[in-house]
Amino acid sequence: MSAEPSAPGESAPRVDGPPDETWHELDRRSPAVAAVVAAGLTLGSAVPVFAGVRDEGRPLWQVLAVIAVAFVVVVGSAALIERVRWRHTRYRITDERVELRFSWVMHRLRSVPRDRVRTVDLTANPLLRLFGVVRVQIGTGQQGGRDNQLVLNPLDRRQAEHLRAELLTRTRPAPTDVAPDGPAAPASAPAIAELRWSWIRYAPVSVTTPILGAAAFGAVLQVADWFGLQETVLGEAGELLRDLPVLALLGLVLAVGIVLGVVGSLGLFVELWWGYRLTGEHGMFRVRRGLLTRRSLSLDERRLRGVEVVEPLGARTLRAAKVDVVATGLRAAGDKERSDPKTLLPAAPIAVAHRVAARILGEQRCPTESVRLRRHPVAARRRRLLRALASTLLPAGVLALLGLSPFAVIVLVVGVPVALGLALDAYRNLGHGITGGYVVTRYGAGSRRTVALQRAGVIGWTVTSSPFQRRAGLITLAATTAAQKGAYPIRDVGADDGLRFAEEAVPGLLTPFLEPVPRSTSPES
Amino acid sequence: MSGQLETVRLRPPANRVERRAIWWWMTQDLFEALGPALVLGVLAIVIEPARFWLVFALVAVLVVGIPYALIVPFWRFQVHRWEVTADAVYAKAGWLWQEWRVAPMSRIQTVDTERGPLERSFRLSSLTVTTASAAGPIKIVGLDHELAADLVQRLTETTQATQGDAT
Numbered sequence: 247m248s249a250e251p252s253a254p255g256e257s258a259p260r261v262d263g264p265p266d267e268t269w270h271e272l273d274r275r276s277p278a279v280a281a282v283v284a285a286g287l288t289l290g291s292a293v294p295v296f297a298g299v300r301d302e303g304r305p306l307w308q309v310l311a312v313i314a315v316a317f318v319v320v321v322g323s324a325a326l327i328e329r330v331r332w333r334h335t336r337y338r339i340t341d342e343r344v345e346l347r348f349s350w351v352m353h354r355l356r357s358v359p360r361d362r363v364r365t366v367d368l369t370a371n372p373l374l375r376l377f378g379v380v381r382v383q384i385g386t387g388q389q390g391g392r393d394n395q396l397v398l399n400p401l402d403r404r405q406a407e408h409l410r411a412e413l414l415t416r417t418r419p420a421p422t423d424v425a426p427d428g429p430a431a432p433a434s435a436p437a438i439a440e441l442r443w444s445w446i447r448y449a450p451v452s453v454t455t456p457i458l459g460a461a462a463f464g465a466v467l468q469v470a471d472w473f474g475l476q477e478t479v480l481g482e483a484g485e486l487l488r489d490l491p492v493l494a495l496l497g498l499v500l501a502v503g504i505v506l507g508v509v510g511s512l513g514l515f516v517e518l519w520w521g522y523r524l525t526g527e528h529g530m531f532r533v534r535r536g537l538l539t540r541r542s543l544s545l546d547e548r549r550l551r552g553v554e555v556v557e558p559l560g561a562r563t564l565r566a567a568k569v570d571v572v573a574t575g576l577r578a579a580g581d582k583e584r585s586d587p588k589t590l591l592p593a594a595p596i597a598v599a600h601r602v603a604a605r606i607l608g609e610q611r612c613p614t615e616s617v618r619l620r621r622h623p624v625a626a627r628r629r630r631l632l633r634a635l636a637s638t639l640l641p642a643g644v645l646a647l648l649g650l651s652p653f654a655v656i657v658l659v660v661g662v663p664v665a666l667g668l669a670l671d672a673y674r675n676l677g678h679g680i681t682g683g684y685v686v687t688r689y690g691a692g693s694r695r696t697v698a699l700q701r702a703g704v705i706g707w708t709v710t711s712s713p714f715q716r717r718a719g720l721i722t723l724a725a726t727t728a729a730q731k732g733a734y735p736i737r738d739v740g741a742d743d744g745l746r747f748a749e750e751a752v753p754g755l756l757t758p759f760l761e762p763v764p765r766s767t768s769p770e771s
Numbered sequence: 772m773s774g775q776l777e778t779v780r781l782r783p784p785a786n787r788v789e790r791r792a793i794w795w796w797m798t799q800d801l802f803e804a805l806g807p808a809l810v811l812g813v814l815a816i817v818i819e820p821a822r823f824w825l826v827f828a829l830v831a832v833l834v835v836g837i838p839y840a841l842i843v844p845f846w847r848f849q850v851h852r853w854e855v856t857a858d859a860v861y862a863k864a865g866w867l868w869q870e871w872r873v874a875p876m877s878r879i880q881t882v883d884t885e886r887g888p889l890e891r892s893f894r895l896s897s898l899t900v901t902t903a904s905a906a907g908p909i910k911i912v913g914l915d916h917e918l919a920a921d922l923v924q925r926l927t928e929t930t931q932a933t934q935g936d937a938t
Contacts, residue, residue, distance in 0.1 A: 574903065705874065705875065705878035705902050705903060705904055706872065706873050706874035706875065706878060706902055706904065707871075707872070707873045708870060708871070708872050708873075708906065709781060709870070709871040709872075710868065710869065710870045710871075711868070711869050712867070712868050713867050713868075716869075724906065726874070726902065726904040726906050727904060728902070728903030728904055728905075730905065731905065731906070732904040732905030732906030732907070733904060733905075733906035741778070741780060742778035742779055742780070745779050745780065745781065746779060749779075754858075755858075755859065755873060755875055756781075756873060758856060758858075758859070759781055759782055759784070759854075759859075759861050759871075759873065760779045760780070760781060760782065761779065761780060761781075761782040762777040762778070762779055763777060763778050763779070763780050764777055
């Protein structure tokens, strides 16, 4: 594999001209990237191995020799494998399709129709940035994940930008306001929102703070464990803190955890949102952000089905909210990404959030702000309070039965008020309404979510009722949609009110399946 | 809304599922109860030290599973209903927790039937109607298999006539 590829030496595709039928190579730096990654991994894992083997008392040169050999083998084979992949991988952009093929021993061709392309996301972690390359992910906006996306990894950064602009502008049947020189100069589009550093004040009050705080302690123990030092670290800490009273100790641990969590969440905010800029041009929204790992996420406005204004408890007390997009074909949350691609605006003052949401939807006022939400029946509050009591009294009872009365008391004293508070909050947050072309539903305990969904984006209704709901005359009504979660619920709404609401929101769909009942009878069915 | 003289509710979909679906459900539920019971029984014979707990689990499985298999299928038969109009598919399912689902014809993406070995022996099929929503398809179980095949044909013809990608 050491010979130069027989393909033409100049591999850069002609991105400026019309798309041609020739197959292009990925960026030739990719074996080098793979080698550096492998080198990092081997060195990283060599450290604990080194520490472990040293304990067994082997001579230093032996250990070093083994590590060196392993290093050469791993790095060499990683580079070789990547070289083979690079050598036999080609992509092309034709008038109709984007195609990626791998043909060596096994042949694989992935082909995506160009008019289905809805996202072209560029990501570059620090290493890729060092090499000046990016990972390009081309998605079709169809449900069903993998098969509907195509990854070009890596491409030259400038080349990738051109590719992005070309694919996304050309997918639009009639570009209304494309300048004659085409999609050049993407940075010139006016920003819908840009980062204000004052928003960082909402980072420490998010859930990441306790999570990162706890994780910090875990990480210390984990690293110590690699070196077989866990006992020592715990012992040392015990020695140091032996003289402290228990309460002071708890306070100290808590304080350290909080400080670490706050530092961590501030750092995470900087990493994720550095250089954040939301722009809209030619019917595309684009988010660019990231300090170390740069991300560029594009969203075709035809995929837009609504917005979700999310007010996590901490941010809500500071009157702040973040804006998520409700759109088809976004990956479900939680896979690898530390922050979902669906977040268009980090926690920002609520007025900013509403303004950005309105701009995204192309409305004068954001429907989540202008809507008059109807409240839900009192029975919904009773349900939540009962559930809160059940979820705290049952564990407390079990603990008491097991003879752990102190813990049962703690659960009762701390848990019951918190659960009841959350229950009341959850009831207060319930609401639904229609405004203009949107249905709006609000729900959530602690973290409050207000979803505005385009009425035209509602592709069906699901009504569920539990035995308890039937007794209380309530239903949970869910508007199904092609956007990411699949359905947005209106929880515990009165049966009559909910059905009339569904009928008004999407006229005709539910009408043939409704029947009137005289008011005197119960609304059960 | 309290001023109105009448309230609205969802009417039940027009068609029941096949009556023999009761026996299909029951067979299925019995298998699901007796299978683990059998395993627990064998284990109870083989592993002597744990015999008490294994028999305890065995009894628990039977006490829950057998009445479930004898009662719930009839209950389901009262609840499960379906209807296909010119504009929409409408189905109701469940027993204690009940669910009504409506999908307009224009948003239907795929229509499939499915027949497991047990369903086949009862000449039954289930019909799965998917939309672009990730919240799950509409599933109508306990249909006569010929009726299900006809429905697939009808739904496919109707949905093919609609344009766009139904999102």
